[in-house]
Amino acid sequence: MxxxxxxxxxxxxxxxxxxxxxxxxxxxxxxxxxxxxxxxxxxxxxxxxxxxxxxxxxxxxxxxxxxxxxxxxxxxxxxxxxxxxxxxxxxxxxxxxxxxxxxxxxxxxxxxxxxxxxxxxxxxxxxxxxxxxxxxxxxxxxxxxxxxxxxxxxxISPFPTEVSSSIVDEAPESIHDKKILVADDSSVARNQVKRAVTSLGIEVDLCKDGKEALDLLKAKAKEGPINDLYSLVISDIEMPEMDGYTLTAAIRSDPALRDLKVILHTSLSGVFNQAMVDKVGANAFIAKFNPDELASAVRNSIEN
Incomplete structure (x- = not known):
């Protein structure tokens, strides 16, 4: 032992x-x-x-x-x-x-x-x-x-999922018609992210792992510019079949997807390696789960 x-x-x-x-x-x-x-x-x-x-x-x-x-x-x-x-x-x-x-x-x-x-x-x-x-x-x-x-x-102890009213009130109307893609293998985590993001007036599509998210993005990219559909991808790191690092690297290596912004959102807060995120080309990392921090990062990412 x-x-x-x-x-x-x-x-x-x-x-x-x-x-x-x-x-x-x-x-x-x-x-x-x-x-x-x-x-x-x-x-x-x-x-x-x-x-x-x-x-x-x-x-x-x-x-x-x-x-x-x-x-x-x-x-x-x-x-x-x-x-x-x-x-x-x-x-x-x-x-x-x-x-x-x-x-x-x-x-x-x-x-x-x-x-x-x-x-x-x-x-x-x-x-x-x-x-x-x-x-x-x-x-x-x-x-x-x-x-x-x-x-x-x-x-055991439910996480707060409500975004502060001040952040919601400050969200510009220009982001209300935007849509993002969320990939996470935990149903609880997916719903937490969805509640936080939709409070800003943003639409959300959900995937249960990185492979499902990548397949969806590639299929949508064949229909038209992917950035016209999704303004942002939020991905967990730990997921079956394809983790968030690999998903991000695949997005960056695909000419039809490479301009998508990616936020890695994970419970791996204590052992997170910033160099790995930089290597695969993610735009930001957020430790789970703070609804205000997530909502602010989403808003800033779309506005910028």
Whole structure:
């Protein structure tokens, strides 16, 4: 286990090019799950937890770790499974999502695997809207599920999505007839962005990953100048089949698309590498999720 912990600490500084490294773990039972190592700050055996009144039922308590007080979320209970009972054998994955640090309680931690985003697929059709999967993949002939952590966190403590009235009121009428394209594999994140942007009077088209977004852009470009249709693309970085870096690079390399403005909008706030964004040619990076910051960036991008 020490090797896994050391490896996590080293690899969280990496930034991939349409690849990712998954830390695999189990909750209760044999099902394997994965979390992107780029979001992992530390893995440790479950420390003593302090129960506090009025905590959400999926939060098992708080722990004091390296000078921080961190909420410990039972991932099994959060996904409507049974609670993890034997805390003496359990582990906590300390991760950073959406500008905050959380601890995820898991039953066991296995190893890190290196994968290409092309091998990460959207959840199978028919699993329903109530599932907690954002993607699936296959490792050693076994299905590995990647959880929609943004959905889990939103259910525990919903993110504010309303844009301040001052920003809405200041939006010029000239942007009201504009349209943007949003690519994100999380349904929660897509809806958050849509609510923030439509409050400015801007239309939004939604895609669930980079490949779907690129295919749509190429198809629309055959019908006429793409900038006459879309004023901006907002893309997550982590997505099945094609990540946001690769999507941006593909846009820049296509003569029919290269003038599109691209904002990368991601929960990878703690380990973000500005050099990578510059390399692929994105116009801006915004950490999830601040509706005022996003709305202002969209408005400024379209106006300029």
């Amino acid at each position: 020490a090797g896994i912990l050391d490896s996590v600490n080293q690899r969280t500084q990496l930034v991939g090019q349409n690849r990712l490294e998954l830390l695999m773990f189990r909750l209760v039972g044999k099902q394997r799950y994965g979390i992107n190592v780029f979001k992992v700050k530390e893995v440790l055996q479950c420390p003593p937890l302090t129960a506090l009144p009025k905590l959400n039922s999926v939060v098992r308590g708080v722990a004091h770790i390296r000078g921080q007080t961190i909420s410990i979320i039972d991932l099994s209970r959060a996904t409507k499974g049974p609670a993890i009972t034997d805390l003496s054998k359990a582990f906590v994955i300390i991760a950073e999502y959406n500008r905050s640090v959380q601890g995820f309680l898991v039953g066991s931690v296995e190893r890190i695997i290196n994968m290409n985003w092309e091998n990460i697929m959207p959840p199978p059709k028919g699993v329903g809207k109530l599932n907690y999967l954002t993607a699936v993949t296959e490792v050693e002939n076994e299905l590995v599920s990647i959880l929609d952590v943004e959905k889990i966190l939103d259910e």
